Amino acid sequence: DLELDPASAEQLATTEDRNPAKNLEMLREWAARGPGTASRRIVFHFNASPVALHGTHRLESVRLVRNRLEPDLRGGVRAVPTDEMTEIAAGLVFRSVGYRGLPVQGLPFDAARGVIPNVDGQVVDGPESETPLPGVYVCGWIKRGPQGVIGTNKSCAVSTVEHVLADAVAGRIHPAQGAGQSIDELLADRGTMVTSWDDWLLLDQAEQELGAAAGRPREKVTEVARMLEIIVARRTR
Numbered sequence: 001d002l003e004l005d006p007a008s009a010e011q012l013a014t015t016e017d018r019n020p021a022k023n024l025e026m027l028r029e030w031a032a033r034g035p036g037t038a039s040r041r042i043v044f045h046f047n048a049s050p051v052a053l054h055g056t057h058r059l060e061s062v063r064l065v066r067n068r069l070e071p072d073l074r075g076g077v078r079a080v081p082t083d084e085m086t087e088i089a090a091g092l093v094f095r096s097v098g099y100r101g102l103p104v105q106g107l108p109f110d111a112a113r114g115v116i117p118n119v120d121g122q123v124v125d126g127p128e129s130e131t132p133l134p135g136v137y138v139c140g141w142i143k144r145g146p147q148g149v150i151g152t153n154k155s156c157a158v159s160t161v162e163h164v165l166a167d168a169v170a171g172r173i174h175p176a177q178g179a180g181q182s183i184d185e186l187l188a189d190r191g192t193m194v195t196s197w198d199d200w201l202l203l204d205q206a207e208q209e210l211g212a213a214a215g216r217p218r219e220k221v222t223e224v225a226r227m228l229e230i231i232v233a234r235r236t237r
Contacts, residue, residue: 001036004044047079048086053093062090078113099146107136115145121160122167135173137164193228202234203227 004027045064052063066084069077101116103109110117110127116138117127123136139160140153148156167173187194203221210219221227 001038001041002030002044003035003041004031004046006031008044008046045086045088049079049081050093051085053090054087059090059093061087062093063087097146099141101142101145107133113145116142118143121156121163132172134167193232195228195231199231199235202231206230206234 006028047067047069048064049067050062051065053059054061054063064086065081066086067079067081070080072078101109101114104116107123108117108126108129109115112127117124117129118138119130119132121137121139121143123133123138125131125133137160139157141147143156143160164173184194207218207221210221211217213219221230
């Protein structure tokens with residue numbers, strides 16, 4: 001059975017949240033069903049964050065703090081802890097989102113959210129600021145935190161690129177001074193191996209051959225060093 005608090009689900013609809021209406025409709029439907037009779041159940045605790053693990057010799061409970069969702073003035077929402085605490089019995093805990101953004105030297109950083117502060121991808125000079133840093137942009141999880149799927153990242157990228165183009169047209173991006181050095185020359189000077197689409201085709205062919213020997217469509221090579229070894233070997237054929 002799937003259980004969730006109706007009031008918790010409705011709170012998601014009272015903010016400037018980006019969740020599709022279809023998802024919210026599904027949550028309302030499940031909330032209206034009430035407790036079931038299955039021997040196993042999944043309980044969703046929306047707008048809550050774990051703050052402590054308790055137990056004497058093993059895990060016995062998890063303490064959660066209730067959050068309220070507030071607009072972040074940048075088109076999204078942020079979770080703000082309240083004084084309300086809840087304790088739930090637990091014998092095992094999994095951390096399912098292990099990503100946390102790291103600071104980049106020379107750029108501001110929002111330590112609370114693990115992101116580089118920005119407005120629609122345009123980096124600003126602090127978490128509570130809207131003053132842009134000209135020519136500096138972010139995208140993906142360092143822009144919005146660990147959320148979304150591949151489709152979310154695509155729309156996120158489009159949003160940032162649109163901002164870059166708008167700034168370029170408006171003259172807010174200053175061109176680099178001097179001729180500079182080509183990327184190929186720079187990587188060659190650093191001894192960095194560069195791979196191409198043709199190289200990927202070589203790796204793809206190798207994986208299919210490995211799979212055929214085992215009666216499968218392909219045998220995926222998972223180590224980057226091994227991938228590069230295969231590419232180098234096949235380049236010389």
